[in-house]
Amino acid sequence: MTNATHPFDALMEITARPPTVFVRGEGSLLWDDSGKRYLDFVQGWAVNCLGHSPAVVAEALAAQAKLLLTPSPAFYNGPSLKLAKVLVDHSCFDQVFFTNSGAEANEGAIKLARKYGVLRKNGAHEIITFEGGFHGRTLATMSASGKKAFEPLFEPKVPGFPKARLNDLASVKRLITEKTIAVMLEPIQGEAGVWPATDQFLRDLRDLTSARGLLLIVDEIQTGIGRTGKLFHYEHAGIEPDIMTLGKGIGGGVPLAALLATDAASCFEHGDQGGTFNGNPLMCAAGLAVMRQVADPDFLKSVADTGLYLESELQRMSARHGLGEVRGRGLLLALDLKHPIAASIVAQAFQDGVLLNAPRPDALRLMPALNVTREEIALMIDALDAVLAKLGAARRVA
Numbered sequence: 001m002t003n004a005t006h007p008f009d010a011l012m013e014i015t016a017r018p019p020t021v022f023v024r025g026e027g028s029l030l031w032d033d034s035g036k037r038y039l040d041f042v043q044g045w046a047v048n049c050l051g052h053s054p055a056v057v058a059e060a061l062a063a064q065a066k067l068l069l070t071p072s073p074a075f076y077n078g079p080s081l082k083l084a085k086v087l088v089d090h091s092c093f094d095q096v097f098f099t100n101s102g103a104e105a106n107e108g109a110i111k112l113a114r115k116y117g118v119l120r121k122n123g124a125h126e127i128i129t130f131e132g133g134f135h136g137r138t139l140a141t142m143s144a145s146g147k148k149a150f151e152p153l154f155e156p157k158v159p160g161f162p163k164a165r166l167n168d169l170a171s172v173k174r175l176i177t178e179k180t181i182a183v184m185l186e187p188i189q190g191e192a193g194v195w196p197a198t199d200q201f202l203r204d205l206r207d208l209t210s211a212r213g214l215l216l217i218v219d220e221i222q223t224g225i226g227r228t229g230k231l232f233h234y235e236h237a238g239i240e241p242d243i244m245t246l247g248k249g250i251g252g253g254v255p256l257a258a259l260l261a262t263d264a265a266s267c268f269e270h271g272d273q274g275g276t277f278n279g280n281p282l283m284c285a286a287g288l289a290v291m292r293q294v295a296d297p298d299f300l301k302s303v304a305d306t307g308l309y310l311e312s313e314l315q316r317m318s319a320r321h322g323l324g325e326v327r328g329r330g331l332l333l334a335l336d337l338k339h340p341i342a343a344s345i346v347a348q349a350f351q352d353g354v355l356l357n358a359p360r361p362d363a364l365r366l367m368p369a370l371n372v373t374r375e376e377i378a379l380m381i382d383a384l385d386a387v388l389a390k391l392g393a394a395r396r397v398a
């Protein structure tokens with residue numbers, strides 16, 4: 001027995017966290033244990049697509065919890081069958097494998113592509129991924145990521161992930177060999193700072209991979225489930241990928257993720273893939289509640305409209321303070337600050353009761369609930385104006 005001296009000490013220290021304990025959330029608002037209220041534009045890292053603790057998810061969880069938690073992944077259950085059908089009906093994919101995290105879904109996508117390579121392409125196994133990409137924190141998904149900070153960690157990496165440059169088709173072509181089986185990317189690189197692949201680049205990649213017999217894998221863990229104003233981002237480009245992964249928003253706040261594949265790419269055999277909690281009815285019931293709301297065309301239209309509103313408000317604010325461009329789509333946006341002031345903005349905003357995220361030293365990322373209101377956006381913009389004024393004044397005094 002050890003004597004933890006502070007309640008924080010018993011948790012592994014894996015990142016810098018403010019010394020605050022959060023106890024309750026509702027919509028775009030979050031409260032800590034001192035009763036302080038925050039306006040949340042992080043939403044669990046683009047997870048709470050319907051805001052904090054939405055009634056539809058809470059009710060679905062409560063109802064399912066009383067019925068059945070886990071029969072075993074070796075038996076069928078109702079919610080997973082229903083959710084798979086809804087996802088298949090609303091996408092270009094034919095089959096689904098549920099997972100508990102985005103990284104696990106991507107790990108499954110990588111295994112599926114390698115299996116496809118064994119069955120159809122003489123054991124080809126390399127998957128071309130992208131500089132700046134982020135696919136998760138398991139060993140294979142860290143290896144697939146193109147994040148500089150990951151490079152020295154946990155060597156040796158899983159081999160077979162050569163890196164191309166986003167929006168540079170020639171850099172992809174140069175990496176294709178007889179060992180290549182797939183190209184995998186995020187339609188918008190989220191963790192890197194919201195860097196979008198152009199629709200033309202996505203179409204070019206689809207043409208290239210089809211012509212060379214390669215699979216196209218889209219990691220829509222951040223961009224999927226309505227985040228960009230379409231149910232799935234690939235729809236903007238008018239393409240049909242072979243494999244897609246979902247996470248974050250699909251559970252509306254609970255751990256749920258998914259691997260989807262077309263009939264042609266869906267080639268797992270018994271024993272290739274599985275997991276104790278995969279497709280458990282409790283999480284799938286939450287996913288169904290989320291999909292019922294988000295797949296509604298009127299809801300998606302409102303996400304697109306709100307996204308345009310947030311974008312224009314950010315652009316006006318950027319002009320007021322001499323900042324840089326606004327990047328992204330729908331409700332996944334970044335404001336370029338042109339200077340490494342993101343950390344001080346996030347810290348001051350936290351003091352002022354607004355939660356913001358800085359994916360890099362010179363950018364803020366906005367990923368509010370998909371049902372955030374214009375009033376909440378106006379409050380966030382006012383708060384950000386005040387933070388920038390304070391920091392500007394502090395800089396002039398210094």
Ligand SMILES: *Cc1c(COP(=O)(O)O)cnc(C)c1O
Binds near residue numbers: 101106137191
């Ligand atoms: C968050 C994220 C992941 C990892 O998902 P986890 O649930 O944290 O494992 C993978 N890819 C993208 C694009 C993400 O945004």
